[in-house]
Amino acid sequence: MKKSKAIISFCICAIMILTSFSVLGYMDDIKENNEDNKIVYLTFDDGPTENTLEILKILEEEDVKATFFVIGELANTNKEILKKVEESGNSICVHTNTHKNENYRSKEIYFKDYDAAYSKLKELLEKEPCNFMRMPGGSSTGVPSKVVLKSIRDELNNRKINYVDWNVSIEDAMGINIPVERLLCNYRKEMSKKNLDKERIVILMHDGASNSTTPKALPSIIKDLKKNGYKFKTIQDIDENEFINLTEKKLINRYNEEKEIN
Template sequence: MKRLHNILKITLLILLFLCTINRTNAYSSELNLLNNTAIKGHRNMLYNREVFLTFDDGPSPNNTRKILKILDDNNVRATFFVVGSKVDENPSLLKELDNQGMAIGIHTYSHNYKKIYNNLESYLDDYERCKNSIEKLIHKTPISYVRMPGGSDNITSEKSVLDSIKTTLNNKNINYVDWNVCSNDADSKEVPTIKIENTIEYQCKNKKTAVILMHDTYYKHSTVESLPKIISYLKENGFIFRTFDDLTEQEETRMAASGIMNRR
């Protein structure tokens, strides 16, 4: 009888042990499922985003090349809206932009507001001069996306002149591009690096598509210094880097609807 009692006790202990293992396995499976769901949800939330790094007013002999090095180190492309007079001063830099696969767009030749926004003809003359400077160096037409100095709705120019420029550009199948993230690196001669970083991170926080305005002119050392951290932030938050030389018509329509492109 005593032996039977011991057998029953051992059997009961074994059953309790097996139940504990099964419950632990079930808990682990449930936890893994929850973790996987959280990770997938996290990725779905983050990884359906895109960013366009854009640089205006260059190329400059000191900062453009540094920016190219940073972009190359991070395997990232960007769009450069160049000034024709700077292209003529720094022809080798434009060739470097092209050789490294950057998208090159027109930002006018002179960047002189009073001149280019005097009337439609003045803008178009300046535009064509910039276009010619680009084409004679890289032997290809710049992308069909331009950035108007000060933006397409700048307050320093007559609205009627701006409207005529916009209409004419679109009639020529040229898109004018603004931005929805401003680095504020043009607020003063030299803006603190931390301010540029914080400004971009804050403005990108809730955006699915970010078009970031920066400058690669002579005095924009802090823009260069902030760029590695900005790129790291964008990558960590699921942004895919895009340029304005591979947009589909559907994407153009979406950007126009959001006011980033062809704003009226």
């Protein structure tokens, strides 16, 4: 009888141990899956310039990639820098050709500028540019009237051009060479927003001529994102599932389902 009780006790202990290992393993899987689901897209507008070269150095040192939304006229002026962006494995997309507010006067003027930028990148890269772009000021920009802005977004949709927004900004375009600590403060403030969906982060930064402090802030930003388990991807890494995910999170094609102007 005592032997039977001992066997039963041993079996119960064994089951409990195996169960605990199974639960621990399951929790590890959950943790791993959660980490896999945390993706960040570093994006830079307004280059290429000499500041772009500094950013490329940091990206290489940190072994991460980014997406550059470029200005056509600057790409033409800084062909070698553009080539370095491409050769380093980063994504290159259209931002604008001239970055002038007057491009928002009408849909026709806007797409004359966009088409010029697209053609210039196609010539310089010797291939069709990426089918993703970013509107100057984002898809909610207050520069044009609501009617013109909606017509531009509708035409992008008709052309099957995907426009990219962001959910975190370091606000480095709010002045000239903003102090590094201010940029990092802006980053921390944005990352701590209560309504921020931290599963997908698209960070707006700039590599224009007046953004020489952005490369100085970048290493701290990248290290913080790595510490918090983020994987770094570029626009070129977006597959069908990720496209759907980013669309649902309103980070790309935010207004494609709009029916009327509010």
